[in-house]
Amino acid sequence: MSAPSSSVSTPARAPRPWAAFALAALGLGLLGVYPPFRVVSKRAAGGSRDPAGATVSTAPAAMFAPAAFAETLWTTQLLPAAERAPDVGPILDALRRNPAAALQTHARRVGLGNAAYYFARGTGRITAVERGRVLVELGGATVAVRTGPVFGNALRDGCGLLDVNQVPGLAEFNALSAELNRLVEQRVQPGLQAATVGATLAFAGAAEAPEALPASGPVLTFIPVRAEVKP
Amino acid sequence: MKSRPTLRPFFGLAFALGLLLAGCSRTDAPATAGAEPAPAAGARRVAVVISTLNNPWFVVLAETARDHAKQLGYEATIFDSQNDPAKESAHFDNVISSGYKAVLFNCTDAKGSIANVRRAKAAGIPVLCMDREIEANDAAVSQVLSDNYSGCVALGQYFVEQVGETGKYIELLGLVADTNTWNRSKGFHSVVDRYPGLKMVAQQSADFDRTKALEVLETLLQAHPDINAVFCGNDAMAMGAYQALLAAGKADKVKVFGFDGADDVVKAVAEGKITATVMQFPKTMARTAAENADKYLKGERNFPQRTPVAVELVTRSNVSKFGDYGRKP
Numbered sequence: 001m002s003a004p005s006s007s008v009s010t011p012a013r014a015p016r017p018w019a020a021f022a023l024a025a026l027g028l029g030l031l032g033v034y035p036p037f038r039v040v041s042k043r044a045a046g047g048s049r050d051p052a053g054a055t056v057s058t059a060p061a062a063m064f065a066p067a068a069f070a071e072t073l074w075t076t077q078l079l080p081a082a083e084r085a086p087d088v089g090p091i092l093d094a095l096r097r098n099p100a101a102a103l104q105t106h107a108r109r110v111g112l113g114n115a116a117y118y119f120a121r122g123t124g125r126i127t128a129v130e131r132g133r134v135l136v137e138l139g140g141a142t143v144a145v146r147t148g149p150v151f152g153n154a155l156r157d158g159c160g161l162l163d164v165n166q167v168p169g170l171a172e173f174n175a176l177s178a179e180l181n182r183l184v185e186q187r188v189q190p191g192l193q194a195a196t197v198g199a200t201l202a203f204a205g206a207a208e209a210p211e212a213l214p215a216s217g218p219v220l221t222f223i224p225v226r227a228e229v230k231p
Numbered sequence: 232m233k234s235r236p237t238l239r240p241f242f243g244l245a246f247a248l249g250l251l252l253a254g255c256s257r258t259d260a261p262a263t264a265g266a267e268p269a270p271a272a273g274a275r276r277v278a279v280v281i282s283t284l285n286n287p288w289f290v291v292l293a294e295t296a297r298d299h300a301k302q303l304g305y306e307a308t309i310f311d312s313q314n315d316p317a318k319e320s321a322h323f324d325n326v327i328s329s330g331y332k333a334v335l336f337n338c339t340d341a342k343g344s345i346a347n348v349r350r351a352k353a354a355g356i357p358v359l360c361m362d363r364e365i366e367a368n369d370a371a372v373s374q375v376l377s378d379n380y381s382g383c384v385a386l387g388q389y390f391v392e393q394v395g396e397t398g399k400y401i402e403l404l405g406l407v408a409d410t411n412t413w414n415r416s417k418g419f420h421s422v423v424d425r426y427p428g429l430k431m432v433a434q435q436s437a438d439f440d441r442t443k444a445l446e447v448l449e450t451l452l453q454a455h456p457d458i459n460a461v462f463c464g465n466d467a468m469a470m471g472a473y474q475a476l477l478a479a480g481k482a483d484k485v486k487v488f489g490f491d492g493a494d495d496v497v498k499a500v501a502e503g504k505i506t507a508t509v510m511q512f513p514k515t516m517a518r519t520a521a522e523n524a525d526k527y528l529k530g531e532r533n534f535p536q537r538t539p540v541a542v543e544l545v546t547r548s549n550v551s552k553f554g555d556y557g558r559k560p
Binding site: 109110111112113114115149151152153163164165168169170171173174177178 | 410
């Protein structure tokens with residue numbers, strides 16, 4: 001194989017700096033127009049844009065603090081809501097007439113499903129002090145007010161102040177429920193230790209809505225936001 | 232003789248630039264650009280991507296989603312991820328390249344599946360989650376979810392009523408990568424752990440699988456023959472646990488608790504073999520997701536990111552109300 005002729009016959013050439021500059025400028029220009037790669041933020045690449053152009057929230061979920069959220073809610077919204085809660089009397093009347101209709105008229109729901117809750121206040125005479133609850137007679141019906149451990153979402157879902165989309169996810173929504181229950185145990189239930197049969201109890205809170213009247217026992221069991229025992 | 236200046240450096244540079252440009256694409260181009268045109272049928276096709284079909288509950292979820300999408304006028308195809316994130320990812324590749332218009336999605340991994348949802352979204356394909364949550368608020372159009380934690384709070388309260396405030400129990404967990412596994416476990420423990428007399432002597436995953444639950448409990452019973460109860464993170468494991476207890480001659484002494492509301496377990500609750508389960512509503516979730524997809528494709532954009540679906544405790548006293556993966560009409 002012979003060497004290229006130019007390498008043999010061509011004398012040493014003077015360097016041509018203009019050619020190198022021109023090629024470099026051309027290359028840079030092309031790279032500017034057609035960049036070999038682009039740096040984009042993950043958010044932009046990952047779809048801050050809705051497929052059909054609708055705007056969706058892309059703000060990163062702030063660190064959610066269920067205890068602080070519950071504390072603020074309790075003070076600024078829940079206690080005032082308890083003060084202006086509807087009287088339980090008409091709800092009990094409606095339940096006696098038709099539990100399904102009462103549920104439609106007076107109960108609250110969060111999401112889909114059959115779980116529903118009432119949020120109400122009432123005053124009645126304590127007829128029994130049992131483990132975990134006191135029974136209260138008012139308007140010819142018996143309701144219970146919880147004095148023992150509080151579980152479930154009656155307060156969270158019954159108060160009408162909260163929606164799952166106010167917090168980052170379901171886990172946080174459930175943590176919030178647990179915190180509200182803790183506040184009931186810490187702030188309201190100690191006041192119920194003075195409950196005695198014959199005393200008067202004024203209360204406000206949330207109760208799970210029954211689909212049918214129970215064959216025996218209290219019609220509703222309230223998780224109290226406010227409770228005051230009067231001799 | 233004066234030779235002409237060589238052009239080889241220029242051609243070399245041009246060739247290199249050509250290679251670079253050939254590998255580039257603009258980031259704002261559609262992700263499906265360059266893909267073959269979607270088949271004509273793709274104009275009305277919906278994909279149902281399901282975590283697993285190796286569990287009757289998920290079969291109901293998938294088939295209801297598919298059937299409801301068909302009722303709404305779409306062609307619908309079920310993709311089984313077999314609890315494998317890699318298979319799920321491959322399904323999304325297929326869905327994106329094949330011109331599907333929406334995905335009704337039951338994920339394998341609350342975190343790991345987010346990337347698939349984002350890829351579909353970037354390709355203009357809305358994803359609507361069913362039952363299992365993804366841990367992102369800006370990827371799916373909506374998430375219709377079982378409130379597993381709350382269901383297990385109710386189950387935990389019933390567990391204490393039935394087992395009492397003292398006793399020993401075993402917990403069989405589901406898939407550890409699934410948020411539902413932990414939502415159920417946390418809901419249950421939020422109640423039961425308040426009773427110090429109730430001791431959990433073992434906690435082990437059986438992957439939501441009936442056969443594995445049987446094997447795991449058989450082994451655990453060797454070390455803990457004196458348990459009072461078994462809490463299982465789903466009904467398939469509850470049936471496996473019951474079989475293990477039956478084989479060990481302990482089925483009438485140890486109470487078994489499940490979660491899902493599967494038909495065979497609802498029957499077992501009625502017969503007193505299983506103490507309780509929690510009814511989820513797969514048909515409600517699947518129908519809602521399919522309806523939301525239809526509304527989305529018709530232009531609606533106002534969907535809550537999450538919609539919890541309440542679950543219900545099923546015991547021997549109310550079991551007559553339940554059946555066929557929901558409430559009886």
